[in-house]
Amino acid sequence: MWGKENHIVEHFQKVKLNANRTVVGTLRGFDQFMNLVIDNTVEVNGEEKNDIGMVVIRGNSVVTVEALEPVSRGQ
Template identity: 90%
Template sequence: MSRSGQPPDLKNRLRPLWHDVFQLAFTYKLHLCYFSHCCTYCFICITVKLNANRMVVGTLRGFDQFMNLVIDNTVEVNGNENNDIGMVVIRGNSVVTVEALEPIARPQ
């Protein structure tokens, strides 16, 4: 709650975060697939199981050598409840498993 007793307007507060996600990605040299056509595994729908029995589903947009993930259109799954959380950067040490929800073509 704010000082006026009204809940904060989260949409206006989250818009600048889009810029911060890209700034964070470039700072830590994440492999963002918006700017690279060589990524075979990006733009696929994945399920990521995180520590503490958390799970998110979304579209993989980028990654780095530490398995930090950039996921777009992310939905947090809590039993029967789904929470749409948009674009997220997930730190690699909290990732337990990554599962592709669609077939991946093998490069030849």
């Protein structure tokens, strides 16, 4: 089941992946295995940026997830 109730969904995130890869985009959902759905995704490699659209990232590839905008914990 994809998580949508969490307060971090629909916010801009930076996701570090294994093999020194980094993507940024809007988190649309996740599941219990930390598989992520990210929209408006940009792969960042140093100064080079590559727009890759909507992606599903397997949880075993995720190293860290960092919010790039303030996240409210309110209802």
